[in-house]
Amino acid sequence: MGDGSNSNGRRARDHAVAAVPNRRTGATRRTLIALSAAALLASTVTATSTAAAASPPGSVDVAFGTGGATSLPGGSAHSVVVDPYGDLYAATTDTAADPPTVSISKLGPDGSIDPTFGSGGTATDTRPGFGYPEDLRIAVDDLGRVTSASIEEVGGELHLVLRRLLASGSPDPAFGVAGVAEPVVLPSSISDVASIGGLIAAPAGVSYVALVSSTVDVNEGTAQHTGALLRFDEHGTNDAEAPLPMVRERLENGFPVDTITRDDLGRIYYASARNPRVEVRRYDADLRIDPVWSDYGVAIFRPPYSTGGIIGIRDVAIRATRDGLYVASDFIKVSESPEGLLSDGAFVGRLTYGGQPDPGWADGGVVELWPGGLDAPRLVDAEGAIGGGLLVVQGPSSGSNGGTLRRLDVSGRWADGFGANGSVPLTGLSPSGTAAVAGDHVVLVGGTASGAVARSYSVDSPALPVLPTAPTVLARGSGAATVTWQSPVPETDSISYVVTVRSAGVPVRTFTSRDRILDVDGLDPAVTYTFTVAAVEPWGRGPDSPPSRPIVLTDSDGGPGTVYVPITSCRLLDTRVAGARVGSRLRAVAVRRPAGVEAQGGHGGGCGVPSAASAIVAAVSAVDPSGKGYLRVGAGVERPPATTFVTFAGTSVTNVGPLTLGTGRTDLGVQAFGAGTDVVIDLLGYFVPRVEVSATEGAVYVPIVPCRIFDTRVNGAAVRSGVTRTIAVSGDLAAQGGNPAGCSVPDAAIAVEGALSSVEPRSGGFARLGPAGDRPTATVLNVAARRPVATTSIVPIGRPRNGGAGLALLARGVESDWVVDVTGYYLPRTDPASVSGSVYFPATPCRLADTRRAGGPVTTGSVLRVEVSGDGPVFAAQGGTAGGCGVTPAASAASLIVTAADAEGKGHTRVGPAGTPAPGATVVQFRRGASASGGGSFGLGSGAVDLRTYGGPTNQVVDLQGWFELLDTPAEQR
Missing domain, CATH: 2.60.120 (Jelly Rolls)
Structure with a gap:
């Protein structure tokens, strides 16, 4: 058992792996870790590296462990995985012990044993019924919990048993009973051979297991193979199952080992040998077949026939990456010699996500692996290394030490600069079948003459992903929140993000997102949380951002109106960067859609405005206008109302104020009257309805x-x-x-x-x-x-x-x-004093007063009283919209745009609550022969404001953007 082979000579299978940053050196290299028979490592790395590796690519990484290796307990290595932080978990067994023992060890990225895990770095479990050591699989979830799956004999029956350890190495009390799920009894008809084809630990504690079984008929020389996919919920309950079709094969074809993988969208793919082809099935997260994918949910992959006919496909592996679905297998084929001798072979292929061989990769989507005599290849996800290429790991089928590590470039050809013609011999090591990528090094874990070890090899990679900003979290109540963040690099298809939720510093949930905004739910509304964000690029995961402010996701108070959320200023629109100048044709402006913001010259990845937002506060600039004119800004794609937001006269000018958002796909519309102009819009904050956020938010x-x-x-x-x-x-x-x-x-x-x-x-x-x-x-x-x-x-x-x-x-x-x-x-x-504050009610822009229509120019020193709330003929009498603008009598303040129009001399306008002496806030500065606009939110006195003009005379135009009411205003007063 010391060489890592299995007791019955069968090959073990691959398992999960993840790309993570190097916390050990910060260098830009990568490492693969493989445990069991053979592994194909699908890993993409850029063609150049930003820093030199400590060891040449393909050589032993002497900085790992002791001289490049770390000894593991037990006699046989079976599975290895890596958590999101670069720590490794290796499963080994000692079947010579009575009863047999299973050990899970935790290693740091540098190969050192982590003494804080279990007992001195290892969690050991005795299992009297453990008789199938090759069928031990482990997986680690997004919170660092380790799930194991094994086949064990209890009372003369075979059982599939799942266990889960916390990140500390102790049994998870929330999983089954004391960390052990209720065993799944296997039918007696599959007692000849039963094996685990794969294990996935998905987010939220969900696990998927591929179970393969074979019944042998020695008299007929055949074996009947069946299988099933099983799902277990976060508590270890088997809550979904998908049976798989039966197939009968000749014994010399071997026992097919089927495997599973999961893509970024949570879909499950199952690959199985159905001679002379490989079948790939796609399921949703509830294990329902996807009928619209490929051919009723099944894609067919046929290996190459270049030198003879294939009569038997044996082990099969599959791995979902951003490049596509990689499939690998070994097979038996008939040579073209007159004797028709049998020979071994292997291949690697790539399917598109449409279920077809990828014609742009290698030779029609397939690479044959030669020479023969090696164990089956395995697919292990190590995206990011080698710019879309692959690492292929194969062990010797004879069980003797001496596998091979190979590298394919982005086009599927053998890569130069990696060993000899893209191949590195694994001298003295028999890799045991699963693999994990940890930071900057590739570690193969398997058997040597002295026992199980983890050995590290170097592979070039680019720099780690960038560090996002601390996220902003908007509590939406009932355990839900909207999380937004920024990144210093433009948004690309290759970047995604991992959001980690912590309580008292301990990770409790993780979520993934392609955008820089994410809605989360299912959290405890009574617990205080912090959030961090890490960027994930093809070559690995970057460090966590600084944490968000602590937040409790309590329920909404259900009241009317909106509350304000200030943000770091963010560019929404810049026509100098994208698009033409704004003229008389209405220009649509995106606010809540990240892709739309970026496409219009705004911040890459958007500005993090949640979909629930009903208004924003923005600085709108007319830049280098070609003459006199003004801008109107309205909600959605309808023509903006006859109100003015920015007035210009041949020079750049800016105005700031609230803007109501549309309810459809288009958020804002902007239109120029008079001269054309470039337009720049910077976001300063947004308003979100109280019913959409917790009672303490905003x-x-x-x-x-x-x-x-x-x-x-x-x-x-x-x-x-x-x-x-x-x-x-x-x-x-x-x-x-x-x-x-x-x-x-x-x-x-x-x-x-x-x-x-x-x-x-x-x-x-x-x-x-x-x-x-x-x-x-x-x-x-x-x-x-x-x-x-x-x-x-x-x-x-x-x-x-x-x-x-x-x-x-x-x-x-x-x-x-x-x-x-x-x-x-x-x-x-x-804050307790917030009970005296007011909430905002966005409005469609509406004209309250216009002295050009009623009253005439305002002279210096005079006061113009403008009614804001209520209805009646007073509004038409002051040149405004007949019947008013819908402002309730309960309004405590209003957001207004004030325009000094057709001034006959220079001066300025101040605005304040009606009835107060000499308002002190200058809102508009104007000059002779031109118009100028300014705005703000002003308290109301008896439902009105006073405008005091100094200089002029000038006409005054007042437009409403929205109004405020006290937080606790009774409904009958509105």
Whole structure:
């Protein structure tokens, strides 16, 4: 038994493997680990490596274990797997012991035994009925739990027995009874030969087993082969089964070993020998055959016949990769000599996911493996190594030491630079059949003259995947959440992500996603969780991101309105990068679809806006317009209402405010009137309905009487171009030109709504606002020389380690005085004071007032009162939409766009609640002969706001974007 062969001489099968980063050296190499008879390692690596391997490709990796190897307990090695973090689990047995023992050992990526697992690195189990040592399989799930499957004799009957260990090596109490599932009794008719063709540990604790059985008829010289796929739920209950067709073969053809694999979409593929071909069946996660795949769920793969007819296919292996489905087998064939002698052969083939041989790989999708005399090849997923090529591992069929490791390039040809003509002899090692890829090295585990060992070999690979940002988690209640994140590299088909959910630092669930946004559910609404994200590229998995903030996924409070979620600014649209300038033709803008955002010049992978979002806050810039004009922005693909969001006059200009999203596939529509212009839209945050999130998620708005926090004309401290200036939002603000008594912004506030004004600019450029501690990235104001301008924006409050809470102002190319007025702030719903806050109700943009239609231009020093809530003839009397805009009497504040139209002189407009003295927030700066727009959210006084004009005269146009109501507003008051 010391050479790793099985007691009855039959070959063992392959098992699961995963690509993971190297935590040992950080170098850019790879390693394959194989345990049992023979393995074909499907692994894709780029053609070049970003760092040199410590050992040449194909040579023993001397940094692994002791001189490239680690001794394993027991006499025979059977299976090896790797967890998502690069740790290895090897299954070995000692059948000479009485009773026989099964050992599962945990090794680090460097080959060292992990003493924290089991007892000193090994979990050992005595099994009196364990009589089929070649039929021991293990698999590791996304949480590091190890599942084993074996065939054991109990009371004269054969049983399939599943066990599961926790990541610590102790039995999992949630699995069956004390970590052992209820045994599945095998029918007595299959007692001649029974074996396990494969084991898969899928996410959420689900396991799949391929069971193969054979009944021998010695008199007829035949064997009848049958099989079944079985699924076990997270508690070890056999809850689904798929019987497989029976086939009768001659004994000299051997006993076919069928195997299973799982693709990224959770579909199960089962490959079996049905001489003279291989049949591949596809099932869904519930083991129902997929009738629309290939030929009623079955794909046929016929091996090559180049030098004679095949009369028997024996062992079969299959592995799903991103390149396609790889199939491998050995076979018996008749030579073309007159004697018709029998000879052994083997092949590797690739099927497309349509179920057809891949004509673009090797010779019509097939590679023959020569010379003969070696054990059957196995497919082991090691995607990422060798840029779509393969590693092929075969052991000697005679059981003596000395298998072979081979490498195929991306086209299916033998690769140069790997051993001799793509082949490396495994001197003194009889590999035992399964394989795992751990970081930068390939380790074959099997038998030697001194017992079972793990031996490491080097293979080139590229650098590890990039590190995503810490994810943002939006609790949706009842154990559900939306997770979003960003990555510094563009989105490609080769990148996916693994999201790990932890409670008290312990992983409890993992999820996979192709996009940078993921909806998760099934979590405990009473538990505090954190989330991390890791990027997975073809060559491996990168490190975990920093964790999200802790969050409890409690139930929604079920109330009306929306709550605000601020984000790091993210580009949604840039027509300078993709698409033509915006003109009179309506331009559709994607917000919630990642692919749509990227295609329109926005951030690669989208901006993480969940599908439940009903409105956003965005900075909309008209860039280099060809003349005078204005932009309208509306929800969906309908023509935007007759309202104005941005007004321009030949120079770039920006306005910030809420935008209601459409309910169909198109989120926004933007249209230019007058001159054409490039358009840039930066996302600053979004509103999501209360019913879609937990009762503690999001933020509510608290309007205040406009209050000055910053004025360089008072404190005399200029803001230099290119230098970030920190602006405090609370405490005594006199030192920065603000209110000495502060502006009542509490420490718990996470964002403020502020009006930024460039006063008497002496040169042109742009300004950005963001949270203190970070360099601002979103442009909120474009400035032209000698043209004062203002805008209002919702800005997250930063809390850098070396200072208090505040904002960051960055000006480029602008020499100007600056003024910042705060009109309100946002409180997280976790704060007790949030009960006094207001939730947002997005609206279709609607005109409230227009002095061009009623009242005429407003002169300097005069106050224009604009009714906002309610209905009646007052709205038509102020030039607005007849009957009003649907704002309820309970409204506490409103989001408005104010346009100074056709000004007869320069000046500015301030807005505040009706009835308050001299509103202090400058919203619009205007000049003679041009129009200008600005906006913000303003508290209401008796359902109205006051506009005070300084300079002019000018017409005033007021458009509604939405309104706010107190969080606990009774339904009868709405």
